Amino acid sequence: MLTSQKLASVLRKNGFKVTPQRLAVYESLAGTKAHPNAEILYNQLRPSYPSMSFATVYKTVEILSHLNLITVLNTGEGSSRYDADVSMHSHVQCTNCGRVDDIGPLSVAVLGQEVAADTGYEVTGQQFYFYGVCPACRKQN
């Protein structure tokens, strides 16, 4: 979670221009735990930026993820979700309502090395997804 000033300096440092749209996309992501997709971001930003386009949303999340300022989540729905929390954590998705929640850091610190030793890969990243039924949906049934 960066402040707009820090984000601006990171963008500039990497040769990207600082625009209101880019700051707004990041702020929108930093201000939620709902792991929105491009469409939700677009609709959230439209009131403040009536001219906002999907192209800008997609180009911005591409840059932000390339700079490791956000994470892209592929939970297996049609669309990708985005998360401004890039700290080590995993995700769990409700197979009933589709919501995605965070999971605090698991005791998996050594797994990367385990994988590297097992496969010969140089491991640079990991994504753990759990699926199940969220508390709210469990109550309904």
Added chain:
Amino acid sequence: MLTSQKLASVLRKNGFKVTPQRLAVYESLAGTKAHPNAEILYNQLRPSYPSMSFATVYKTVEILSHLNLITVLNTGEGSSRYDADVSMHSHVQCTNCGRVDDIGPLSVAVLGQEVAADTGYEVTGQQFYFYGVCPACRKQN
């Protein structure tokens, strides 16, 4: 990995008809470790089934995954990959060439319970993805 006979009986038992196309899609998946996507499956099956269509491929993998006979992989590319190995294992993808390899069972058996206790979810499934550079690509650089 099921034989065609076993697969046929599982399909029948669940009210699905046994067709050559369905057997062929499964056999194609069971016979590779390359984790193909729909397009690759389609092209592999065309020689034997010239009338094969994407619709049939997609409808078949939908059924097979619903019956837990295959796993759907969402590694973050445009398309989904499919895996006939439904035993407990994880995947690692090369960020350079895109290939996906298997990882033997990790010491993560207790993680599901950890997540359930942490989030209140009833955990029913999990998918772990690792990303990195495969041995072949490491050699090139």
Added chain:
DNA sequence: CTCTCTGCAAAATTTTTGCACTGCT
């Protein structure tokens, strides 16, 4: 013989791209 499945084409969805105009530096 019935009813599901296949396969074609069209549609729906998500994401990417080309290009003129805007606006950051």
Added chain:
DNA sequence: AGCAGTGCAAAAATTTTGCAGAGAG
């Protein structure tokens, strides 16, 4: 002022759907 960025619309890519004919039970 120069050049990257925005936003529109069109295109691309993947997946889904409707429906007529084919084939499994």
